[in-house]
Amino acid sequence: MSRSKITADLTILVIDENAIRASIIEEGLAEAGHSNVTVIHEVNGVARLIETLQPDVIIIDIESPNRDMMEHMFQLTRSVSRPIAMFVDRSDTASIEAAVDAGVSAYIVDGLKKERVKPILDMAVSRFNAFSRLQRELVEARNALEERKIIERAKGILMKMRGLSEEEAFALLRQSAMNEKKKIADIAQSVVTAAGLLL
């Protein structure tokens, strides 16, 4: 209870077209004791939402082309009470770089104390990074599975065409890969392609 006292009264809006990442951020904010969090996945009607919510902090995906729409809204909408600036402290270049690298952009109500917002941004940055890592790992896992399948097929072709045992077929692939300084999966792919042409 006491931990969240300084931050819990902040109103936070998360705009992210990626629903999974948005929910990861939302969860992080909840863990940090923030209860006034609104998450939206599309920007239609966001102007009205900002007018009614009056958020202190807006976190938006940097890849969203809708950032220009937000800029326009902040320029023209007199009902957004105070000017909103990106990032808390321009001199804190390390934090800014980390945020931009992670793909987070943020709008913060002018005058908000740095100590109140920094933990929110840091959390968003680390969760954005965790999400990218997760996605990368998923892609890698998928690729690894594909590679294993190709190697299995290449082994099968070698066993059949050259009368090798499974171990010998694999050893041949590995040796060729070492000789040609390539990955086993690449050699296996050439075997499969070549077999497709020859048979």
Next chain:
Amino acid sequence: MSEMFSMSAIESAAAPPLVSREQKNLRAGFIPLMDASILIVAKELGHADKEGLRLDLVRDVSWANVRDRLAFRQFDIAHMLSPMPVASMLGLGSNPSPTITPFSLGRGGNAITLSARIFERMQALTGLPDDASALANAQALAAVLLDMRAKGEAAPTLGMTYPFSSHNYEFRYWLAGGGIDPDRDVKLVVVPPPLTSDALAAGAIDGFCVGAPWNMVASERGTGRIVAAKQDIWPLAPEKVIGMRPEWAETNAETVSRLIIALDRAARWCDEPGNHDQLAEILSSAPYIQAPRDIIRRVLNGEFNLDAQGNKRIIPDYFLFHRGAANYPRPEQALWIYSQMMRWGQAGFSDENRARAESAYRPDLYRNALGAEASLPDPAEEAAMLSEFMDGQVFDPTQMQDYVARFPVKTEAAPSLSAHDA
């Protein structure tokens, strides 16, 4: 990519390598639009290489990102809207950081498109001919707006690209020229340019002002009708520029000069009609603008299909990449942008603000880099162009407040958004 187009690029000797410790590899942000041509050609045809520079072009999705990445040093230079450096120097927008431009990427390219539905109504109501002028079109829209209001219909929603964009100021200029208050009589919203044609087709917006090739994309689909080109509003209006941080330009002075030379060579090449087939080929390729090559080719010719019925219009110099001293960053252009910021309540007038706005455009850097080869404006022609506005107004950069006061349609409220306002 580079190899594909570089066959004929390097005819003369390359410049000696940069000996100083200045930066040679430049990260350049750009938005996929035809007015990024000069930057793209400087890379693809080896003009930058020849000056000992390596251009790393990074495609981005929003002007806000381009601004922020330049401010936070992720970009060294960037393809920017001409009002962006002016806004930055005036402290406008959500992350203003000092930005200058020593090179303008040419003129032209914008147009205003209305939905076919609104245009038909304009013709039905006012007997507007197919070849009506930009001003007559704006007045006809004003008549339709009155009719809509009388019938209790909602005001149309119109799209543009960014609060500090040529599109915003040109759209407002055109609307106001017809007697329409852009803040009260219509609803101006921001729509990312590649989405404008679809948004118009879906009825989400009733018109837009964006750069090429998106107007032609909508008119060829038959969903939109082009009612004004940038040239109709003010032929001298600046479009995109190369932006950079002033302190970076200072510590990399020779790099900046070499960059300007490379851009100058690229601009001359882009201006040659004989090169437009190749330019269209380069632009329509994958990393750049994903629009059909034949549309890009016709846009380069200024050949407009105004609608799907085959009404055509040829706009000479629709894109001006180099001629007419198009690359020279004129302080008058910066000041005109500032005048429109004043007009629409984005900035207040003060001599200090005037000096700030003017300091965003740096013809001195352009002249230093190119010396005798610099394409300088002809003073007599320039003076004449300050009076070529669609509504007959004459811009006098020395009388900013009077100029703004003369517009019958403008924002009256005192601006409150600029940190620097007096």
